[in-house]
Amino acid sequence: MNIHDLARHLDISIGTVSRALNGRSQVSEKTRKRVLAAAEKLGYTPNQSGRSLRQGATGIVGFLIATTHERAEKGEAAFFMSIFDGLQAYLAERNRDLVVLMSSAEQDPMAFLRRTVERRIVDGMIIAETRRHDPRIDYLVRRKLPFVSFGRSLSAGEYSWLDFDFEGVATRSIERLYRQGHRRIAVATAASDINYGFLFVDACRAALRRHKIELTDDLVLREAPNEAGGSRIGGRLIAMADRPTAVVLVDNKMATGLYHRLYEAGLAPGRDVAIIVLDDGPHTQYLSPPLTCYRVPLREIGRSLGEMLVNAIDGGAPRHVITPMELVAGGSDGFRVSPHRRVAPRNGTPPRRAAAAAKPVRQPRVAPAE
């Protein structure tokens, strides 16, 4: 069933059928109705390849992410899901389609990007997991394919990006911890070239400096932004001679591993170590204690990305957007630390005195066995 079949069936020309179907004005209302009805009845939908070929555009936009074969690293997916939902909803309003392009761990990401761009499968693209210096950005700028980067980059060029409010979140988190008396604060970030890892640390460093606290290198913990990485962070904190009383994490999945590791060592989040996390996840309120974190408006981010990309495709000027984030106060921070004494003992045993000063933890307390 193609446009010729439909035209023959209606005994009119394919030109008229096309015009009727595409809402062109130069067609009588009567004919349009007839065409639409017949198309519906016979199940005709224009072939995308024919359309794209003729129009020089596909009406499809791509969202590029890398799958990974490390099972531990795949948690990002849940995060993207809501973004896709908002993005998809927006694009549907604008009669565009979304395809998610997954570059597998086994193939060269740049080769994958080049292939999809050059074959003209999409009219524009959103890229995520932006790197400090991102060759994808350099390439897309050079090829002049409209795109939006979810995450800033140091790569030069005129392009739109949307990013988290690292400055805001870092400032509020550090202020909050400072008010609670914390003076020795660690920052846990992603051990990769992903840009947010650096932005986050820089923002925390600046916020601490306002209180005359220097974020020394030993307090910057770089691990994979997932459960296993969080566990390792726990191990590193525990092993520190002068253990920080608070830690700010860049990724909510890290919290799961960190909690686990701390409990294993007999330490309680929110009592022995204060924890604040930059983003939230489906499980954050089911941790014990619930996590103090920031709600990320993922659906809205999806919509914004869509708007920005359509703007770019339509030739608009680049835009830069910083998304606001809302604090969700949980029980993982908030205990009072006396700022005037060192909290951790010299030999690495748990800080009993600090613990004594803590407010009660209402969490995983197993009912005594009789």
Place this chain on the structure above:
Amino acid sequence: MNIHDLARHLDISIGTVSRALNGRSQVSEKTRKRVLAAAEKLGYTPNQSGRSLRQGATGIVGFLIATTHERAEKGEAAFFMSIFDGLQAYLAERNRDLVVLMSSAEQDPMAFLRRTVERRIVDGMIIAETRRHDPRIDYLVRRKLPFVSFGRSLSAGEYSWLDFDFEGVATRSIERLYRQGHRRIAVATAASDINYGFLFVDACRAALRRHKIELTDDLVLREAPNEAGGSRIGGRLIAMADRPTAVVLVDNKMATGLYHRLYEAGLAPGRDVAIIVLDDGPHTQYLSPPLTCYRVPLREIGRSLGEMLVNAIDGGAPRHVITPMELVAGGSDGFRVSPHRRVAPRNGTPPRRAAAAAKPVRQPRVAPAE
């Protein structure tokens, strides 16, 4: 840059260029080398629309999933990520591309499917989250589009599907719990029309019946397969007069909520309630105690889905595959229950005697505050 430009640049015909690029045999090695080099240098890649139009196929396969706007329901994503990775790797070997098609919560899923199928964007499709009676299957069978369903369905027709080994998992789980002395066992499943919810309960029922235990309706708990649903399951278990000593969950995300709810009530997973879960997730080994669950070979599932789909596209006969699953013994089950007495007291307070009989729980024990 199109094939004409490239041909002109090389001063040969477009036919020869095309043949050289597509590895056709009737072209001299010398010309081929020259063409390939020029294409590389000038950055030429064939336009996909032109190709698809001519060949009647796109070389692209789609994976259809529904995004959802309920943030609580989006956990499936992490699960799909590894599947995509395996699938993508396989398809790359076969020179096919994968696009993930997201139907947003706001649009009619069937309309979305019809549109993508009829526009001929993909040569074949994988669908997931299969429903008991699935209109997508009926449609795809009718349209004769090659597809594979990830999950069986009652919908009729000749099609390939791949599914979990519910019988195997249910049997092994029930046997294991029975050996541990459990006699009153609940089953928590998804409260939706997704088919696996039914298959899983049926398989558990059959396994229990072999021990002359009837799975009564009050022991089948249907909730959303996510953290919130798991929490509600916890609430329902706690409220039961004759509380089950064990529960089998269909989804690992439920465990997070269930653990949380049990701890809140002063009950410990693996000591007061035995828990076994059908699948695993990135967090399952970071729960306290680690979850007894089944490892799902997601990457292999992705590859299998790819093989099955390519087979379907090539006109092969439908295949049905059941994936084996490997038990990961954690600490969430395994305490001994004396089978000859009722474990739960009448008034709903925690089963102290059962707890006393339990082996020690090595989990969230908070270090005493001095």
Place this chain on the structure above:
DNA sequence: TTGTAAGCGTTATCAA
């Protein structure tokens, strides 16, 4: 081994 040209399904231009 290479060149020529038809045709895939569509939309847009031009003429009627």
Place this chain on the structure above:
DNA sequence: TTGATAACGCTTACAA
């Protein structure tokens, strides 16, 4: 308002 036709970029049958 409609019809005829060219053109989008490509692959392939056929001719040279």
